[in-house]
Amino acid sequence: MHLDAARVKARALELGFDIAGIARAGRAERAAAFHAWLEAGRHADMAWIAREPERRCEISRVLPEARSMIVVGLSYFIADPPPEYWSDPLRGRIARYAWGRDYHDELLPRLRELAAWLDAEAGRPVAHRAYVDTGPVLEREWAARAGLGFIGKHTLLIHPEWGSYLFLGELLVDLDLEPDPPGDDRLGTCGSCRRCQDICPTHAFPAPYILDSRLCISYLTIEHRGAIPEALRPKMGNWIYGCDECQQVCPWVKQFSRPGRARFLNYDPEWIAPRLADLAALDEERFRARFRGSPIPRTKRRGLLRNVCIALGNSGSAEAIPPLEIAARDPDPLIAEHARWSLARLVR
Template sequence: MVNAGATNLVDRLKAEAARLGFAACGIAPAADDPLRARRLHEWLGEGRHGQMEWMETRAHQRQGPQSLWPEARSVIALGMSYTPSADPMALAAEPERGRISVYAQGADYHDTVKKALKALARWIVAEAAKQGAEAGVKVFVDTAPVMEKPLGEAAGIGWQGKHTNLVSRAHGSWLFLGAIYTTLDLEPDAPGRDRCGTCRACQDACPTDAFPAPYRLDARRCISYLTIEHKGPVPEELRAALGNRIYGCDDCLAVCPWNKFAQAGQANRAFLPRAELAAPRLADLLSLDDATFRKVFAGSPIKRIGRDRMVRNCLYAAGNSADAALAGPVRALLDDPDPAVADAARWALARLGLSAAR
């Protein structure tokens, strides 16, 4: 174990994090938290993770930092702002266009955040070496068995709101999270304090009632899960509630009152929306083949769901649009090789009041 407890190091670390584009930075102990671990296993035991088998496969490592890396002594929790400049829910009034979650309209956050995390990790190693110490570091952003949101709360950069996402007093619900585990003993920050009070705006805004109780999410009913993680046909009883959301959902985030303190000017410029992703026409997306899909969504986190799942989502949106002009593009997909796409096309035509007969 390396002791680098000088408060000055933490202050300089936070200044360097800000220079690299992080809007929030806090320190937490790396010791496992039995309460967090118990809640994780309860959630998995209830099957609320749906088809996200990877949540269960490495649950033993996900339950705490030292379960993943026993040598870790401190966690540096970081947040990068992606505060939108426009109302994320405005396109609800334009059913002929698809709604893409704010976080996916710009560059892939995995790449942007990880690059900054690696730069900060190198800085930590170099600063420790100046003091004659050796710092072990590991960086994580969303693709490892790390519970970034509880760790962000433990490090004081926010708290887990009733929608289960991290909420910041300064940045609302609009933070991409990352973490650095280190062997250094760093002075921890006070943990975040729950400031949701009696508010239930996020609960009331959810179109699919994905919250069985405050602070509890059933991913199987969450639109973000259904449009991104869920394979195969979406359950029919949930399709109408998708509206024109074709990738993710911002509703529970967008209505949070703490967002009034978030400033769009603090967002990393890498996350500014690309014009073609801010308000895409469903008719254009329904005609995508695999090659065109890859071209349109190059450099976007959307690319990972593939053409078939995106077109499936767009067909549900077309069925909910009441726009008969979309019947042609929908009919063209009735014999699509992907069974979920073909099923969604039949459903969309029926919703539009049209027959599948050619």
């Protein structure tokens, strides 16, 4: 039975995605760039991404029967919190994608529903794999190939009508679906702009389209487990979970970001721009209760409080001293060391 690609994409939108496109499964065109990135150590301590690198470049290694890849995107843009929250150095900044419930839990069930619908349409079980972030695929390249936009110099996927605040997901299927024309070819690019490279507080882009995770605040605050290199701490400002600096300045984001169909985002400014002193006082139990269901527990309490201590030190405010004095006595040596480092900056 022939399945109409337009109906498949329409169904994806009905299931709550904002954009959908189709690519023919095959080899990643920029596999060499991925290998070079790993060889240069730009994945930092993310050993899982360096495991079986060829598997990430060749869809048939993930699902031998795969013929097509349905790529979906969901906008996670919502309005900024009021400026008095956003610019207060005694409040933390959380990257937008983490403003609410964990997107993995929201997108994967929708992709599985799409797979079930395809079974019914095809009249047979469709071999498939559903991925949101955690699968062994180069998601941005596939999104661009499925016509969903182009890769910006900050390495993220930009859709010309939505910007880059997009979650991506994929459904690999054994169906032959008409592919979309690739995004790069028809949708424009960065031109001579380099705002993302210039604004990056830690200069994490050694060249356009290449990110060195070892320097990226997103990596340092979320993925990195140990102490944060001292030279980078003052550059982290009040980012306590992820970083959006390179996206905030992007002209595509400024012009085209808009709320989509995501209903799991959190508008509460107290949650998305929390008082650092409140976070510094969280014990294990209250940490778990406060962030349950959101992406934040990925850092565990020790990772978040390490970041909070740095942000308190970067605030330049005497109000940061009492919570830091308490954190400096934390039984966890990682938290205590970062608190002492920040105190030394504030009490001179």
